[in-house]
Amino acid sequence: MSLTVVGSIAFDAVKTPFGERERMLGGAATHFSLAASFFTEVRPVGPVGEDFGAAEFAVLEARGIRTDDIERVPGGKSFFWRGHYEYDLNVAHTDDTQLGVFAEFEPKLSEASRSADTLFLANIQPDLQRQVRAQCGSAGLSGLDSMNLWIETARDSLVAAVAEVDCLVVNDAEIRMLTGESNLARAARAVMAMGPRAVIAKQGEYGAALFTGEGFFALPGFPLEDVRDPTGAGDSFAGGFFGYLDGLGREPGEAELRQAMGYGTVLASFNVEEFGTERVARLSREEIDERFEQLRAMTQFEGLASAAE
């Protein structure tokens, strides 16, 4: 099985109440790929600049990520994001965004990336998402993330892109904004009427909720006493979710989607424990499975005793 993801591969400068980093590996496709790498073969697609060097590639390759479709643009500069968080870690404040090589990005997928079983379109301009979707027509499962900027400035393109995927994964405020419907259950239904058969509402520290035609499932964020940097939490969630599903190698049913919500939650929780990719880069599958079982125990009506049986 294999999973292609298109999105930013970048450098981030981040300051939170718990520390700061002036320049670290980041980007949606990076966080997604690292999270998904515990479950399947991942191929990130996207451009980087000459400033993206062996050290950055090494972080990805150490996790077995196939970097062939990361296009290094001669003379170019990588996408750069600078942001900070106050004590409310749910709100990211953007201080600077430099598109760099992303401004001229024209997706050209290799044969291996085109033939992926699963495709994730991380948050980029929706026309680019559609170009990638068209090149990767064989994917049996596809997902898409987006943001308020594209809802405001490229709504028609975004709606067309949403119509072409199986699962929309965005913040709950964006589901409301996209559909103009304040009630989340109604908003999710409106998204499904556009095409997707599943909608995931990311809710920051409150966790995430899954809407499908068959039902509703929600998980809290994994409770952590030390959260240092929430950057990339949503991308790590999506990476855990789609990585797990791709690794299954079969059409997911409701139960598999719920398990995938659990793995997404677990990967997001490790991601926020340290800055950037620091924690997930040295994570083990054993740690993931241990936390997954803790999360399951935390959501059992029957309490700890029976959960431990």
Added chain:
Amino acid sequence: MSLTVVGSIAFDAVKTPFGERERMLGGAATHFSLAASFFTEVRPVGPVGEDFGAAEFAVLEARGIRTDDIERVPGGKSFFWRGHYEYDLNVAHTDDTQLGVFAEFEPKLSEASRSADTLFLANIQPDLQRQVRAQCGSAGLSGLDSMNLWIETARDSLVAAVAEVDCLVVNDAEIRMLTGESNLARAARAVMAMGPRAVIAKQGEYGAALFTGEGFFALPGFPLEDVRDPTGAGDSFAGGFFGYLDGLGREPGEAELRQAMGYGTVLASFNVEEFGTERVARLSREEIDERFEQLRAMTQFEGLASAAE
């Protein structure tokens, strides 16, 4: 088993995007009592004015609620709250508060109310909460709600009141405010260091989270496509939670606390479907149990099939 609750018994004027009521039965003790009445004998304690008549008493008595300790003050006016909600139903905007007979309230519990097995101190001035707690010393289980006003204006009294109960039930922002700790898991631990052995963080539409010395449990809000008036949701949650626990008639363990979280969530969900007490007043135990099972199915990792077994 029996449950005493002290708090406001009031009239509310409420406007939401989905309708309005100029004067309806409300108040924290009212919503709490109606929710708890499905599980045990409930005794609300609090003052009302001469404007509180047979029609209002009838709503409570139809649910078997013991109204002996509702003190009708000659010449007095009942507590009155006027508020409205925009499309974000998580935020209540207060337009007017008239304390009426509550301004002179001195709690005097009857023998029956004093000897309750369970006591809930709804959101009132913390010194009043402490007076009631002192009169109801035999309660084996006690809970307390509060609000930002008391954290700001009567913090020492509130901390003393919190120390005297088993379970704090407040909004998550209030847990942070009370403890000065932005991380919710740490804030909950700080509350437990004050005395309570359980802390419930109410999170509006995101549901509620339970922290105990043994673990963590969280439930999403029950997903509803029609929410008309969120007033009293938190009190209905607390009523379902403590009503269920009191009705058990035994010391609750972790599993019982989790079940109680489920009943709290279910009662809150019915409460918000219509204005004021309208929906809960005509609710049945069968409807409650049906929704409880739906909620359980929504939180099972194993999916719908196994949940239905």
